Amino acid sequence: MREKQDCLAKMESVTTLLYLGLFLSAWSITTADENFVPKAENVHWVSLDFKTILSWTTKPSDYTYSVLYSMDDGDWSESPDCNRISETNCDLSAHLMPLDRMYSADIQTEPAEFDYNSNVEDLPHTYSPQFNPYRESNISAVEFSVEATNDSKVIVSIKDPVTTLHDAYGKQLSIRDILQKDLKYKISYYKSGSTGKRDIISDSSVANVSKLDSGQSYCFMVAAFIPSRPKATQLGTWSTQQCTYVQGGNVLQDLRLETWVGVAFILLTVLIITITVTVLCCRCRQQRNRTFQTSQSSVPV
Numbered sequence: 607m608r609e610k611q612d613c614l615a616k617m618e619s620v621t622t623l624l625y626l627g628l629f630l631s632a633w634s635i636t637t638a639d640e641n642f643v644p645k646a647e648n649v650h651w652v653s654l655d656f657k658t659i660l661s662w663t664t665k666p667s668d669y670t671y672s673v674l675y676s677m678d679d680g681d682w683s684e685s686p687d688c689n690r691i692s693e694t695n696c697d698l699s700a701h702l703m704p705l706d707r708m709y710s711a712d713i714q715t716e717p718a719e720f721d722y723n724s725n726v727e728d729l730p731h732t733y734s735p736q737f738n739p740y741r742e743s744n745i746s747a748v749e750f751s752v753e754a755t756n757d758s759k760v761i762v763s764i765k766d767p768v769t770t771l772h773d774a775y776g777k778q779l780s781i782r783d784i785l786q787k788d789l790k791y792k793i794s795y796y797k798s799g800s801t802g803k804r805d806i807i808s809d810s811s812v813a814n815v816s817k818l819d820s821g822q823s824y825c826f827m828v829a830a831f832i833p834s835r836p837k838a839t840q841l842g843t844w845s846t847q848q849c850t851y852v853q854g855g856n857v858l859q860d861l862r863l864e865t866w867v868g869v870a871f872i873l874l875t876v877l878i879i880t881i882t883v884t885v886l887c888c889r890c891r892q893q894r895n896r897t898f899q900t901s902q903s904s905v906p907v
């Protein structure tokens with residue numbers, strides 16, 4: 607009986623300690639929150655087909671963020687769509703014009719409700735890395751079709767990906783409208799069942815792949831390729847592959863040099879054998895005739 611009471615008393619004190627602990631930690635969290643002003647962290651650019659979004663992370667709070675941006679280290683402009691926002695990203699695509707410039711952004715922490723007592727100058731802000739959309743925006747995988755012609759060729763027709771940008775007349779721009787002569791396509795293909803891959807680079811969106819073996823299947827993959835860019839951002843995402851069967855047009859025309867050499871070699875061998883056999887036979891017959899004549903003349907009947 608006594609032991610049981612002791613035990614209960616002990617349990618009670620443990621529980622009290624636990625509550626005290628919980629209370630203390632809760633109190634310390636609340637006081638920390640009061641002084642805590644969150645700052646934009648991990649600021650980075652995410653850009654696909656020239657749609658460029660500034661993105662960051664932060665700790666949950668009542669504070670909001672305003673985004674400023676500047677071109678080539680010039681003056682800072684406010685982004686009207688990203689003023690005192692609680693989201694942690696900002697689509698700056700419409701403001702990063704012209705595209706081939708170096709842009710920076712600055713993300714400022716602001717109180718949710720404007721507090722005239724607080725000193726805005728003291729609030730933290732974070733600069734973004736620099737970004738050039740023309741040179742660094744990723745290019746998505748392209749759509750394309752393949753068509754085999756009757757002369758051992760395949761025509762690859764590529765659809766230039768469209769962007770979210772529009773020109774002054776409201777026409778939606780494709781990546782070709784933006785990159786123009788800088789845009790090439792890399793076409794990678796292989797003969798079905800073989801491991802060797804071949805690459806060609808096409809200046810235009812329609813490419814002819816020739817000198818294919820007829821009567822074979824070929825598979826093709828395409829990616830945007832911008833050789834004027836830094837190495838790391840030259841190649842767009844590879845498309846999924848498309849395969850097609852290459853028809854035999856004129857079979858004699860399609861024969862390769864090796865085949866012709868083989869045919870010539872066989873013909874030559876046959877010719878040599880024929881000549882040799884003919885010569886040998888003739889000699890044999892001549893000899894037999896001579897022996898016959900000799901025996902005829904030497905043996906009088």
Ligand SMILES: *[C@@H]1O[C@H](CO)[C@@H](O)[C@H](O)[C@H]1NC(C)=O
Binds near residue numbers: 651652
């Ligand atoms: C482009 O894509 C690569 C690979 O997915 C990624 O690591 C990079 O952050 C992207 N760059 C931009 C600017 O979105």
Ligand SMILES: *[C@@H]1O[C@H](CO)[C@@H](O)[C@H](O)[C@H]1NC(C)=O
Binds near residue numbers: 756757
């Ligand atoms: C290939 O087709 C075109 C028209 O479709 C035709 O004019 C041409 O003669 C054909 N060539 C061969 C080698 O069959």
